[in-house]
Amino acid sequence: MxxxxxxxxxxxxxxxxxxxxLTAMPQGFRGRPRLAAGACGDGCDACVTACPTAAVxxxxxxxxxxxxxxxxxxxxxxxxxxxxxxxxxxxxxTTPAGLIVRPGDAATPVPEDGALARLFGRSxxxxxxxxxxxxxxxxxxxxxxxxxxxxxRYGVEWVASPRHADGLVVTGPLTRAMAAxxxxxxDAMPAPRVLVAVGACAISGGLYAGSDALDRALLDDxxxxxxxxxxxxxxxxxxxxLLELLGRARP
Amino acid sequence: xxxxxxVHREAVAAIPTLAPRAWxxxxxxxxxxxxxxxxxxxRPVAAADAAAASPGDDVVVTAVLQDAGGALATARxxxxxxHGYHTLTRDFPQLHVLERELHEQHGVRIADHPWLKPVRHAxxxxxxxxxxxxxxxxxxxxxxxxxxxxHAGVIEPxxxxxxxxxxxxxHLEIQLGYQHRGVEARLLAADPRRxxxxxxxxxxxxxxxxxxxxAAALEALLGHAPDDGVExxxxxxxxxxxxxxxxxxxxxxxxxxGFVPGASTYGRLRTAAINASMAITGSRFxxxxxxxxxxxxxxDERGAAALxxxxxxxxxxQAEIDACLRTARTxxxxxxxxxxxxxxxxxxxxxxxxxxxxxxxxLDDRAACRGAYAARPIDPHVxxxxxxxxxxxxxxxxLDASTRxxxxxxxxxxxxxxxxxxxxxxxxxSLLVVTLVEGWRGEVVHCxxxxxxxxxxxxxxxxxxxRNWMGLAxxxxxxxxxxxxxxxxxxxxxxxGSDL
Ligand code: SF4
Ligand code: SF4
Numbered sequence: 001m002x003x004x005x006x007x008x009x010x011x012x013x014x015x016x017x018x019x020x021x022l023t024a025m026p027q028g029f030r031g032r033p034r035l036a037a038g039a040c041g042d043g044c045d046a047c048v049t050a051c052p053t054a055a056v057x058x059x060x061x062x063x064x065x066x067x068x069x070x071x072x073x074x075x076x077x078x079x080x081x082x083x084x085x086x087x088x089x090x091x092x093x094t095t096p097a098g099l100i101v102r103p104g105d106a107a108t109p110v111p112e113d114g115a116l117a118r119l120f121g122r123s124x125x126x127x128x129x130x131x132x133x134x135x136x137x138x139x140x141x142x143x144x145x146x147x148x149x150x151x152x153r154y155g156v157e158w159v160a161s162p163r164h165a166d167g168l169v170v171t172g173p174l175t176r177a178m179a180a181x182x183x184x185x186x187d188a189m190p191a192p193r194v195l196v197a198v199g200a201c202a203i204s205g206g207l208y209a210g211s212d213a214l215d216r217a218l219l220d221d222x223x224x225x226x227x228x229x230x231x232x233x234x235x236x237x238x239x240x241x242l243l244e245l246l247g248r249a250r251p
Numbered sequence: 252x253x254x255x256x257x258v259h260r261e262a263v264a265a266i267p268t269l270a271p272r273a274w275x276x277x278x279x280x281x282x283x284x285x286x287x288x289x290x291x292x293x294r295p296v297a298a299a300d301a302a303a304a305s306p307g308d309d310v311v312v313t314a315v316l317q318d319a320g321g322a323l324a325t326a327r328x329x330x331x332x333x334h335g336y337h338t339l340t341r342d343f344p345q346l347h348v349l350e351r352e353l354h355e356q357h358g359v360r361i362a363d364h365p366w367l368k369p370v371r372h373a374x375x376x377x378x379x380x381x382x383x384x385x386x387x388x389x390x391x392x393x394x395x396x397x398x399x400x401x402h403a404g405v406i407e408p409x410x411x412x413x414x415x416x417x418x419x420x421x422h423l424e425i426q427l428g429y430q431h432r433g434v435e436a437r438l439l440a441a442d443p444r445r446x447x448x449x450x451x452x453x454x455x456x457x458x459x460x461x462x463x464x465x466a467a468a469l470e471a472l473l474g475h476a477p478d479d480g481v482e483x484x485x486x487x488x489x490x491x492x493x494x495x496x497x498x499x500x501x502x503x504x505x506x507x508x509g510f511v512p513g514a515s516t517y518g519r520l521r522t523a524a525i526n527a528s529m530a531i532t533g534s535r536f537x538x539x540x541x542x543x544x545x546x547x548x549x550x551d552e553r554g555a556a557a558l559x560x561x562x563x564x565x566x567x568x569q570a571e572i573d574a575c576l577r578t579a580r581t582x583x584x585x586x587x588x589x590x591x592x593x594x595x596x597x598x599x600x601x602x603x604x605x606x607x608x609x610x611x612x613x614l615d616d617r618a619a620c621r622g623a624y625a626a627r628p629i630d631p632h633v634x635x636x637x638x639x640x641x642x643x644x645x646x647x648x649x650l651d652a653s654t655r656x657x658x659x660x661x662x663x664x665x666x667x668x669x670x671x672x673x674x675x676x677x678x679x680x681s682l683l684v685v686t687l688v689e690g691w692r693g694e695v696v697h698c699x700x701x702x703x704x705x706x707x708x709x710x711x712x713x714x715x716x717x718r719n720w721m722g723l724a725x726x727x728x729x730x731x732x733x734x735x736x737x738x739x740x741x742x743x744x745x746x747x748g749s750d751l
Contacts, residue, residue, distance in 0.1 A: 001579040009512050009575055012568045016519045028526075028549075030533030052441070052448045071448040072539045072547065076668065085533070128405040132432040134747050135407055136455030136536050139499065142405045146518045160403035177372060177380055177429045178408060181400050207449050213373065213433035231448075232455065232536070 016147040021239045022249055025087050029234055030070050032088035033063050037103040041079065050077035053200065053207055065091050065099040066203040069231035091229045092241030099203070099227055110226070110244040117247030119192060120166055123155040124246065126196070127165035127189065131182050132208065133172030136232040137199040141169065144235040151239050154248055162186070167194040167225075170218075171232075173201040173208040179215035186218065194225040198238065203227050255482045255622030256463060257687035259315075259323040260471050263700065266313070266327045266683060268303045271336045274312070274328035281316050281324075282343045287614075288601060289323065289687065290315040290696050291349040293357040294709040299681065299702055300329055307331045310357045315685050315698065321619040323685060332375070335360030345601025348717055370717075371428035371750045383426050388414035393421065396732065400429045407746035411735075418731045423724045430750035438710040443699070444469065444543055444674050451538045454714050454748030456499075459485075459492040460690030461712075462541035464697040467686045469543035472678040472701060477545065479623070480663025484546045486623035487558070487660055488528060488537040490653040493691035494565075495524040496743075497646045497653075504643055504740045505576070508585040516572040520565055527561045530554065544669030555662035562658045569654070573647050586640035590726040590738035593637055602722045604693015604715045606742055609645040610637035616689035629656055639734075639741040649691075678705040692716065692743065714748030 018024045040058060047056045051074050055067035061082065063074075075083040082103075090107035093099045098108075130138050144151045145158060159165050162185045170182065186195070197219070200206030208214060226245055228238050243249050269277055282288065293310045300311055308329045316324050330336060335354075338361045340347045350361045351370050358375035361367060372380050388395075393414055400408035410426040434453055438446060450465040451458040463485050470477060477485075498521035505513025525535040531548050532540035540548045550558075576582055592602065597610035607614050608631060615631035617624060632648040634641035683700045693715025700709045723742045727735055 001575040005571070005575050005578075006512060009516055009571050012571055013516060013519065016522075026526075026529065028530040028533060029535075030539060050445075052445065069448050070534070070539070072533065073445075073448070076547070129401055130405075130407045130430075132430050132747070133407065134452040134455030135745060136452070136458070138405050138407060139456060140535070143522070146522070147515050148519060148522050158405055172430070173432055175430060175432050177431055178400065181408065181429070185401060207452055208432045208437065211433035211437060213431050213436075231452070231538070234535070 017150045017153070018148055021149065021236055022243060024236055026089055026234055026236055027087060029087045029089065030072055030085045031234065032086050032091050032107055033068065033101055034084050034086050035061055035063060035101060035103040035105070036082040036084070038080070038082060040082065044079065046077040046079060047074035047083060050074050053204070053209065061103055063101045064204070065101060065229035066096055066227060067200055067206065067209070068229060069200050069206060089234045089236035090240055091233070091237055093227050094225065094245070096227065099229060109249060110241050112247040112250070113225070113245055114247070116194065116225070116245060121246045121248060124167065124242070125157055125159045125165045126167045126169050127159055127162045127185060128169045128171070129178070129182050129185050131170055131172040131178035132175035132214070133199065133201060137171035137201070140232040140235050141171070141198065141238065144239050149235045149239055151242070154243060156242060162188040163190070165189050166192070167196055169196045169198055170202045171198045173205045173211065173214050174216045174218060176213055176215040179217065183218055186222065195222050196226045196228065197224040198228045198233060200229060200231045203229060206231060254467065255486055255620050255624055256467050257323065257616055257620060258467050258471050259685040261325055261683045263299065263681040263683055266325050268327040268329070271328045271330050274326055275336050275339060277326050278314050278316070279339060279342060281318070282339070285319045286316045288314065288343070288345055288349060289317050290685070290698060290711065290713050291346060291353065292698065292711045293353045293359055294700070294711070295357070296329060297702060297708050304329045310359050312353065312359065313698070315696070325683065325685070330359060332358040333360060335362060337362045338364040340364055340366070344599045348721065369426070369428065371431045373428065373431045380426070380428065385412055385424055386422060388422050392416045409746050413732055413735070415732055418733065420727050420730050420732050420735070423727050425720055425724050427720070427746060428750050430747040434751040435710060435712060438712070439707060443678065443707040447542050448538070451536070453712055453751070454716070454745040455536060456496055456745065457492070457690045457692060457695060457714065457748065459488045459537040459541065460688045460695045463489060464686045464688040464695045466541050466543045467688070468684045468697050468699045471684040471686070472682060472699065473543065473673060473676050474679060475544055475673050480666050481546050482623040483660070483663045484531070484548050484550050484666055485541055487550070487657065488531065488540060489688070489690070490657050491524055491528045492537055493653050494650055494657070495521050495528065496691040497650045498524060500646055500740065500743045501643065503743070504737060507737045507740050508582065510576065510579060510582055513572060513576050516568065520569055523561055523565050527558055530557065542669045542674070544673040546666055547668045548666055550662055550666055552662045555660060558660065559658055562654050566654050566658060569650065576647070583640065585737065586638065586643055586741070588638050589734050590639045590730055590741060591637050592722050592726050594635065596725065597637065597722065600721050600725070601718055603718045604689070605645050605649060605691075606642060606693065606719050606722055608632060609634045609641040611635040616687045616694050627656055627659065629653065639737055642741040678707070680705045690715065692745065693719065712751060714745055716745040716749040719744055720749060
């Protein structure tokens with residue numbers, strides 16, 4: 001490899017980062033569901049039976065993003081076309097209630113947390129732990145730090161040691177075999193600290209909810225500060241949620 | 252028409268079912284004659300097995316073998332778990348992990364197994380994780396290094412224990428199971444026609460290959476042959492998955508050896524590849540598209556043209572960075588001669604996928620398939636050296652072959668979602684279906700069996716990682732421990748796929 005070759009690679013590389021993640025729209029992404037207002041057919045539960053994670057509830061129609069894998073089966077099953085998907089990556093919330101989508105609901109930003117914004121607004125170090133994750137969530141979290149999404153420019157960084165971290169980002173349904181290690185990582189983290197649940201698995205168990213190979217006790221003891229839905233979440237879902245939470249989305 | 256993936260179907264009554272000793276001899280003779288084991292697994296005895304079972308027998312053991320010509324065959328025995336059979340691993344080390352799994356899941360005694368270690372700490376004969384019997388290397392100069400289960404990066408967990416003399420690794424033992432979330436039990440808990448979302452998470456980076464293996468198996472059970480258009484879209488997604496993950500792996504190994512242009516360029520090229528998957532399926536991992544009976548995809552003339560344009564650009568930029576990586580002396584120096592798995596060892600261990608091909612074993616399930624690959628087959632690439640450099644170069648060559656294939660792909664006439672009438676039909680009764688799909692990492696194997704009423708009695712999943720972890724463990728012997736991350740990345744194995 002000569003210097004000329006390296007320069008040529010650099011030239012083709014061009015500018016890869018997404019200028020403003022807050023306004024970016026991932027074309028073609030099966031993202032935030034949209035439910036149409038109106039009445040369902042008598043006793044129709046086509047979407048409910050189609051859903052692999054019991055994320056949809058009928059009458060009144062609602063969809064829980066904390067369980068949803070964005071598989072699209074409900075939309076396909078609905079005879080009235082009341083369920084659709086948008087490319088909108090904004091799906092995160094700070095409470096489980098904030099994850100429920102009802103007819104007519106559109107995306108709302110994650111509310112800024114003043115205290116967290118003051119503490120971590122310019123520098124947030126995160127330790128990621130996969131506890132049964134399928135490696136799709138992990139790949140997307142890695143992607144958040146690649147040349148395209150480049151979350152480091154906002155002071156957000158992955159660190160190796162929980163001692164150096166301000167937050168724990170869990171993926172996967174929390175397997176029994178990872179319970180002790182995950183707890184250890186959390187306990188090793190100095191306060192103030194936040195817990196972030198990423199992906200349907202971490203939030204609700206997702207496709208593995210109810211499996212007897214899980215131990216989700218950590219989530220009974222510690223309430224996540226942020227829930228980031230998806231299976232896996234798009235990197236923008238994660239990045240935008242962090243920026244909004246930390247007050248970096250203010251004009 | 253030959254399918255694009257390998258599908259083997261066999262009436263349960265036609266499966267040669269032998270007494271344990273005869274079965275053992277039969278499998279030994281086949282393996283001794285040049286066949287390889289595709290799978291060897293157990294399931295609890297069911298009502299239909301009464302004829303073959305003696306009192307006390309409680310586990311049905313099935314071997315799936317592939318002869319040198321590529322033909323698949325099965326052989327079965329019924330054993331009492333407590334009695335079991337005498338190990339075949341001593342003569343055929345490729346069975347080591349399959350027999351260990353059989354023992355752990357179903358409690359089958361495998362007499363005289365030389366390395367009867369836990370696989371994922373789950374099943375009838377599981378032992379607690381804390382009781383893992385690590386092999387002990389002793390000596391004044393020996394020290395042990397424990398890493399995991401949580402690793403430094405944003406990756407999955409697993410425990411590595413190194414025994415070293417100075418910097419040199421004498422022995423590495425890999426303890427897995429941390430990702431065990433009960434996949435196989437979940438597969439039997441729901442309607443077999445609606446398992447696609449779950450199957451796509453067996454190994455999330457191999458969603459497409461697993462989904463195709465599942466869909467092909469279900470189609471065999473439903474008596475449905477997917478049309479050419481459906482197969483072509485699936486093949487596109489499979490090759491895009493391969494491209495995306497090979498690029499991710501090349502970016503990762505570049506980062507591990509400090510080759511910064513590779514880390515960033517391969518990384519951003521991966522974005523282009525997985526966004527192309529998203530344009531077709533709505534998911535950067537190709538999820539939601541492959542279903543029994545068809546595909547749900549946006550792939551018309553315009554979509555195909557956009558894909559070809561993306562791939563053309565990707566190929567142009569990739570050629571530049573490939574040339575840099577190939578000729579950079581630092582890269583060759585770091586990767587060459589390190590982490591070697593010689594051909595004989597790769598065969599002995601039953602390695603699969605690109606790790607096998609990088610060790611000179613020409614094993615690629617796509618070679619025997621036609622269907623979507625008929626007009627433009629993708630022939631296996633092989634590298635003889637078996638070191639980190641070979642595994643890396645091979646991935647570059649496979650990337651090139653897959654992008655070349657994708658660059659010429661045409662849109663099928665029409666792709667419709669699976670018709671309800673097909674999917675809701677009854678499953679064939681008393682049928683065993685084995686499907687093999689060559690995913691980016693290696694062959695994905697799904698074995699489904701129905702009972703006399705057409706109900707699913709067993710679903711066995713095998714991710715290529717299960718077969719390959721031992722390859723990594725042996726590759727790092729006599730290697731400096733500081734080279735481990737690079738060796739690990741060169742194999743690029745899945746924890747969740749192995750742990751299920
Ligand atoms: S898209 Fe979400 S709500 Fe709809 S079926 Fe799939 S998991 Fe259920
Ligand atoms: S939420 Fe989905 S993508 Fe994330 S770990 Fe779970 S199965 Fe995988």
